[in-house]
Structure formats: C-alpha cells, structure tokens
Amino acid sequence: MLMCLTASHKNASFDLLERLSGGAGAVAQRITDHSECVTGAVVISTCNRFEAYIDLDDPITAGQQVGVEAATDAISAASGIPADELRATWNVHTDEDAARHLFAVSAGLESVIVGEGEIAGQVRRSLETAREAGTTTSDLERLFQRASQTSRGVKNNTPLGRAGRSIVRLALDLAESRIVDWSAVRVLLIGTGAYAGASLAALRDRGVTDVAVYSPSGRAAKFAASHAIRAVEQDAFAREAATATIIVTCTTASGFVLDAAALTAGRLAALPAFEQDDTPGCPVHAEAGQLVIDLGLPRNVDPDVAGVHGVDLLDLETIRIHAPLEELQATDHAHAIVDRAARKFVSVTHEQSLAPAVVALRKHAHELLESEIARVAPRDPNGVAEQALRHMMGRLLHAPTVRARDLARAGDAQRYLDALDALLGLAVESDEVADLEAGEAAS
Numbered sequence: 001m002l003m004c005l006t007a008s009h010k011n012a013s014f015d016l017l018e019r020l021s022g023g024a025g026a027v028a029q030r031i032t033d034h035s036e037c038v039t040g041a042v043v044i045s046t047c048n049r050f051e052a053y054i055d056l057d058d059p060i061t062a063g064q065q066v067g068v069e070a071a072t073d074a075i076s077a078a079s080g081i082p083a084d085e086l087r088a089t090w091n092v093h094t095d096e097d098a099a100r101h102l103f104a105v106s107a108g109l110e111s112v113i114v115g116e117g118e119i120a121g122q123v124r125r126s127l128e129t130a131r132e133a134g135t136t137t138s139d140l141e142r143l144f145q146r147a148s149q150t151s152r153g154v155k156n157n158t159p160l161g162r163a164g165r166s167i168v169r170l171a172l173d174l175a176e177s178r179i180v181d182w183s184a185v186r187v188l189l190i191g192t193g194a195y196a197g198a199s200l201a202a203l204r205d206r207g208v209t210d211v212a213v214y215s216p217s218g219r220a221a222k223f224a225a226s227h228a229i230r231a232v233e234q235d236a237f238a239r240e241a242a243t244a245t246i247i248v249t250c251t252t253a254s255g256f257v258l259d260a261a262a263l264t265a266g267r268l269a270a271l272p273a274f275e276q277d278d279t280p281g282c283p284v285h286a287e288a289g290q291l292v293i294d295l296g297l298p299r300n301v302d303p304d305v306a307g308v309h310g311v312d313l314l315d316l317e318t319i320r321i322h323a324p325l326e327e328l329q330a331t332d333h334a335h336a337i338v339d340r341a342a343r344k345f346v347s348v349t350h351e352q353s354l355a356p357a358v359v360a361l362r363k364h365a366h367e368l369l370e371s372e373i374a375r376v377a378p379r380d381p382n383g384v385a386e387q388a389l390r391h392m393m394g395r396l397l398h399a400p401t402v403r404a405r406d407l408a409r410a411g412d413a414q415r416y417l418d419a420l421d422a423l424l425g426l427a428v429e430s431d432e433v434a435d436l437e438a439g440e441a442a443s
Contacts, residue, residue, distance in 0.1 A: 001056040002139060003067040004098040005090045008049035009112055012089050014317040018298045020050040020079050022254065027052065028135040030074035038070050040137035042130040042144065044105070046122050047167070047297040047316050048112050053102065053144075055137040064094060099143060100342035106147040107154035109334055112323045113167050115160030120151040121194055143345065150341040154334045168198045168248075171293045171319050172206065175246065178289055178312075182206040188232070188244035189213040190257055192223035195250035195295050200227055203248075212240055216253050242266030247292045249300035258292065259302035263311065357417055357428045358404050362397060364426055369393045 007020060024045035031041040031052060040055040052071045068090065076083040093101045101110070106123045108115040127144040130136045154160060179185060185208050189196050192215045203211060213220050214232040224231035232240045241247055242263055251257055294301040294315040306313040369389060376385045407416045420426040 001064070001067070002095055002098045002143060003054045003056060003064065004051055004093040004101055005068065005071050006049065006051040006093070006101065007089045008110065009320055011091055016081070016089065017048065017050060019081055020075070021045050021297050022079055024050065027075055027078050028130050029133050030078055031071050032135050034070040034074050035066060037066050040140050041135050042126055042140050044123060044126040046119065047295065048320065049105070049110070051105070053098065053140060055140050064092065068092060096342050096346040099146070099345045100338060102143060102147045103150040103338045103341050104335070106151040107334055107338060108151070108160065109331065109338065112320045113170055114331060116166045118166055118194055118198055120148065123147055146341060146345050150338060153337050153341070157337065158334045160331065160334050166198055166202070167319060168195060168295065169202045170323065171295065171314055172202055174314060174319065174322055175291050175293070178291065182208050185210065185245045186243060187211045188240055188247045190247065190249040190300065191215065191251035191296070192219040193250060193252065196223065199248045199250060200229070214240065216251060216257050238262045238266035239270045240266070242270045245290060248295065249293070250295040251300055253296070253300060254298060256302040257300045258305060260304040260308050263305055263308050357420060358401055360426050360428050361400060361420060361424070364424060365393055365397055
C-alpha cells in the first residue's frame with residue numbers, strides 16, 4: 001500500500017509548516033524505523049508543504065492506521081509538534097489517490113502559484129535524498145519517476161508550462177508598484193540554492209543588473225562566478241544589506257540570517273560614504289524605501305526588520321495571500337493529464353502484482369509439457385508431436401495470461417490467485433511478489 005500524509009498551504013498554517021520543516025532531514029528514516037510494516041518513505045518539505053510518502057507491506061490489517069501512526073509519531077519526535085495536532089492536520093491519500101496527489105504536486109497544480117516550476121525539482125531532490133538515506137522502495141521509485149514524467153507532460157502540453165510562473169516572480173510583481181526603474185535597483189541575494197537561481201533569472205528579466213550574493217554557508221563565490229554577479233564576504237554583509245534596494249533571502253539556514261540589528265549597523269557604517277557622494281536612491285537615506293523578500297522556510301528574516309524605518313517585509317505568508325486565481329481551462333487540461341497518469345500507474349502496479357502468479361503458472365505448464373514431450377519422444381522421430389504439443393500449450397496459456405492482466409487491472413487479483421490454488425495447487429505467496437519487485441528494481 002502506498003500512502004501520503006500531507007500538510008500544505010491549503011490545510012495548515014504557515015507557522016505549522018515552518019515548524020515541520022525544522023525536523024525534515026531525518027524524518028524518512030524515523031518513519032521506516034518505526035514499524036516493520038513500513039518498508040520505505042520519501043519526505044517532501046518545501047516552503048508551502050510537508051508531505052510523507054510511505055510504502056507499507058500489503059496486505060496488512062489496518063494498513064492505513066499503521067501508516068498514519070508511524071509517520072505521525074516519527075514527525076512529532078523530529079519536529080516537537082504534538083501528535084494530536086498533526087493528526088488533526090493531515091490529509092491522507094492512498095494508492096491511486098496518493099499517486100494522483102503526487103503527480104498534481106509535481107506538476108505545480110497544488111502550489112500557491114498554479115503551474116510554478118520549482119516544485120518539480122524539489123520533488124526530484126526529495127527522491128534523491130531518500131535514496132541516499134536508503135529509505136526508497138521499488139514502488140516509491142516508480143511513483144516518483146512517474147511524477148517527474150507527468151510534470152513534463154503538463155509543462156509540454158498546457159499553458160501552465162510557460163516560463164515565469166513562480167512564487168519568486170509573484171513576489172517581484174508585488175514589488176512592482178514601488179520600483180520606478182528596475183535597471184537602477186541594487187539587489188542582494190542571500191542564499192545560493194534553487195530559489196536564488198530562480199530569483200536572479202526573474203530579476204534579470206525585469207532589467208536588474210546590479211546584483212550581489214551572500215551565503216551564510218560560504219558558497220557565495222562559486223555561485224557568483226557561475227552567474228556573473230558580485231560575491232559578498234561576511235565582513236561586508238551588513239553594509240551591503242543596508243545599501244540594497246531589494247534583499248531576497250532564500251536559504252535553508254535554521255536561524256535568522258538578517259535582523260534589525262544587522263540592518264541598523266549596516267546603515268551606520270554606510271551612511272558617511274553615501275553622504276560624501278550623495279548617491280541618489282540609496283536606502284540609507286531616511287526617506288528611501290527598502291524591500292526585504294523572505295522566501296525561506298523556516299523564516300530567514302527576523303520579523304523585527306519591519307520595525308526599521310523605511311523597510312517593508314514581504315514573507316511567504318503575505319505572498320500566499322496575493323496568489324492569483326487559477327487559469328481554469330488550462331488547469332482542467334492539466335488535471336486530466338494527471339488523472340490518466342495516476343490510473344496508468346495503478347494499472348501497471350496491479351499487473352506487476354500478478355506477475356509471479358503468471359510465472360508460476362507458466363513454469364508449472366512448462367514442466368508438464370517437457371515431461372510429456374520426453375514421454376512421446378521415442379515414438380516421434382520427426383518432432384511432429386512435440387511441435388503440436390508446444391502449439392497446444394501456447395494456446396492453452398494465452399487465455400489465463402490475458403485474464404491475469406484483466407483481473408489485475410480491475411483490482412481483483414486475489415480471484416486469480418485463489419483459482420490457481422484451487423485448480424492446480426499453485427500457492428503464490430506475497431513474499432514472491434516482493435522478491436520479484438526487488439529484482440526488477442535492482443536490474
């Protein structure tokens with residue numbers, strides 16, 4: 001059984017999502033260690049969602065309850081959030097519904113900005129993280145790979161795939177009213193991850209040319225060199241922050257990287273130099289405005305910066321409130337693509353679940369066939385009987401092979417297994433199914 005537990009901007013507060021993100025790193029391993037019924041887990045943690053995808057041994061009694069409890073207890077232990085609060089928040093999806101949800105998430109259909117592009121990369125990186133931790137399974141691998149394929153299908157076949165749909169660009173749209181000339185804007189990026197790259201692209205599209213980057217983890221120089229912008233060292237950070245028209249933060253740091261004290265200190269350090277050459281529009285001038293855009297989760301910016309004179313703080317919660325309405329026709333088309341992909345995923349899963357039974361039937365038939373051919377061989381020097389027997393066995397196996405596929409797609413595989421047991425004494429255990437899937441994943 002595949003299961004997804006999700007908390008997102010649709011059913012959880014920003015504060016809860018922020019608290020969940022703090023313990024995301026070790027959650028998948030905690031979930032798989034919680035119960036022997038849990039065989040794998042992949043966790044997605046972004047600025048607007050926290051989701052755990054879980055693979056459970058099937059069949060097990062009360063499988064959904066086991067999965068919910070395993071994930072809830074593990075996430076509660078990692079984040080410090082009471083288990084009851086998490087249970088009251090989760091939306092739970094299983095099997096086809098779980099596949100449909102992940103495919104929609106990866107395609108950007110569940111994002112604050114419908115169709116935004118960053119989420120597809122975040123989904124891929126979540127799978128890579130789970131691989132490194134050893135918490136994936138063949139079903140989870142296939143689920144996430146199909147999610148990536150589906151997101152590409154939506155991007156290539158609907159208007160939602162056009163460039164520019166992102167939370168970064170919405171934040172800059174909200175800043176548009178206060179910017180007279182983007183080419184005169186000075187920008188400081190704090191962070192060097194995916195959002196930093198997306199922010200830089202969005203800024204350049206608007207004509208911004210003066211961009212610097214600072215990294216709390218020391219990666220600024222490498223990012224700056226690869227993107228042809230300036231790198232800021234630690235000792236120049238406060239002054240650079242004070243003199244920027246716009247600051248965009250987008251790091252995974254666990255604490256605040258910018259606060260009121262840093263801005264104030266930077267202004268005091270920068271003011272004499274700017275008074276000497278009277279640089280126009282510099283934020284250290286009393287009447288100038290400065291915008292801080294915080295795209296981090298947990299928050300990168302201490303809320304106290306909003307109390308600094310001339311500073312406006314735009315965080316994810318505020319950006320989310322201003323998200324535009326969906327483009328209904330394009331979204332309907334995208335959901336149709338997602339629905340087809342989810343049905344196909346489950347259909348293939350069901351077919352694979354009966355593969356060991358079909359193999360067992362064919363092996364049984366092959367043994368009988370070879371025994372009969374050996375028996376008639378002395379009286380069949382030209383191989384005519386052998387040819388007839390092989391042809392007849394092929395025809396006999398065709399119908400039960402097709403029937404296995406049809407029953408699997410209809411979700412009625414157990415009838416096939418029961419029939420094999422009752423008619424031929426072939427008992428195919430669930431362990432054989434798991435062995436086959438493990439072999440396919442390794443090949």
